[in-house]
Amino acid sequence: MWFKVDFSKPIYSQIKKKIKEAIMKGELKHGELIPSVRDLASSISVNPNTVARAYRELVREGVIEPRPGVGYAVKKNEAVLRKSLENEVLREFKNAVLSMKNAGFTLERVMRLVEKSWNG
Amino acid sequence: MWFKVDFSKPIYSQIKKKIKEAIMKGELKHGELIPSVRDLASSISVNPNTVARAYRELVREGVIEPRPGVGYAVKKNEAVLRKSLENEVLREFKNAVLSMKNAGFTLERVMRLVEKSWNG
């Protein structure tokens, strides 16, 4: 596990997002152990407490489950996870679309921008 | 001038955005006075300091200008303002699109969601 942290946003929420995305992409499968708190923390050069907070919240959201003395395992598969990730990401996206509208962009221009952003 | 404050985001930035949007929509025109700090503060039930901060930053950005003893007047017109707002909103939008991609949405689904969000 490996990614670049963006210090302009809360690190713990970036971790949550990355884990969720990894599950959705099949990089982490149902029942598999995710990286240990200490491992992930050192591999992205972040304090273990920060990773622990992210994991704790993922547990609360039902995405992973603690295996005492062993680590954390992926709990739910797409069905439940998708809902959690979708809600988060969708809200952000809808707001962005409305902001574009309020800023005076046309629907056509926004559509073109989606494609452009998507591919590069 | 009135709107519902969303306590989950910085209030001062919501105020800034609203003022900018009002100008772009033509609700506030070049040279016109915007609501006084105290009026806006009481009408949206917010600390006057918060409104003052928003206005201070708008002044710094050249969007409005102080009229000592009178209030604040719109400085930039829609054409000039658009550029700054666009950049801000565009960045947010591109991030949102990429998040959708990472979350496993298809391009087609995203396109449909643009239309849906736009109209609803």
Next chain:
Amino acid sequence: MWFKVDFSKPIYSQIKKKIKEAIMKGELKHGELIPSVRDLASSISVNPNTVARAYRELVREGVIEPRPGVGYAVKKNEAVLRKSLENEVLREFKNAVLSMKNAGFTLERVMRLVEKSWNG
């Protein structure tokens, strides 16, 4: 706000429980501010982080809500809170009753013990 911390159980969860109980008893009312993180922390001689964690979880559970720059206010009244507290306390209680049964106590004896514990 003032209470004796029991170091044999997680402090943050004792804080959560105390706040909930205070609300249920009417000591803290809807809309009122609860003690600030720093105040409570110093008054019970505990690290602010510990109080912050408790408050953060209470927010997540919908019991209190953050007032940025001001503090935390009591959000829901009995209706919602009762559910949250009841679930917690009830689960604990049912387990205790079943443990008594498994340990060989009679129903009659348990009933008498309820009264005894209640009054003393």
Next chain:
Amino acid sequence: MWFKVDFSKPIYSQIKKKIKEAIMKGELKHGELIPSVRDLASSISVNPNTVARAYRELVREGVIEPRPGVGYAVKKNEAVLRKSLENEVLREFKNAVLSMKNAGFTLERVMRLVEKSWNG
């Protein structure tokens, strides 16, 4: 010997409790061998170390005794064991009753809940 492990509580203490209850119910009698560490571990899908720890503590408490090369045998009989279990369970029960009181339950409601929990 088999039961469902609850991953939200320490496994070794669940094992201890189960063994004690089995003795009190007469399922395990004085002098009888209890399941071997490896058997119990595999039958409830748990790390053998965990079972070993439970047995070690039961030995320390004088509930069972090691029979080198053979296994562990029940040492105390029901009468002697009862006292230790009772104390443990009683303390838990009293706390639960007080929590119910603090949560605003009435004595009457608690009494009804005892019966309800007792019967199912």
Next chain:
DNA sequence: GTGGTCTAGACCACC
């Protein structure tokens, strides 16, 4: 080895 909790203290944004 794993996670869970806590302390101490820093820095930032917000009101």
Next chain:
DNA sequence: GTGGTCTAGACCACG
């Protein structure tokens, strides 16, 4: 003043 986030590092329980 308020809370939000993060670091550093300790200690404990569990497997």
